[in-house]
Amino acid sequence: MVGVDGSATDDAPLRFAFHEAFLRGADLRAVHAWNRPAISHHAVAALSDTGPEENAHAQMLDEALSGWSRKYPTVTVHRQLTTEPAATTIVDVSRRAQLVVLGTRGHSRFPGRRLGSISHAVLHHAACPVAVIR
DSSP: OEEOOSSGGGHHHHHHHHHHHHHHTOOEEEEEEOOOOOOOTTTTTTTOOOHHHHHHHHHHHHHHHHHHHHHOTTSOEEEEEESSOHHHHHHHHHTTOSOEEEEOOSOOSSTTOOSOHHHHHHHHHOSSOEEEEO
16 A cells, blocks of 8 residues: 655655565555545534545646556556545555555655654554655
């Protein structure tokens, strides 16, 4: 499985994940998690239609994957969109995966730390090997 956040740093982890799936003859699950904005309980009814927001995230995921799917046409890709916390979702998916592939931007708010909070949490809780690609 590969985590996709829609940033410019997705290219290297996607390349690695597609190549590993190809070598293993495995399907690839691409997971994209995003946070809905915090809202008051009065606004819930007005914002219950998440269609446009979800469509935008689905389109971003499709665009991120399209070039790699053309380069690796034998790799079957399963897309997963969620508003659940990314680390929780990835750890859950890791229970059914051979490998988790994540990207990192190589910087953090904390000096000396080169992993983000999601990579750090997944490394400590995943049920399979994890590759963190810069």
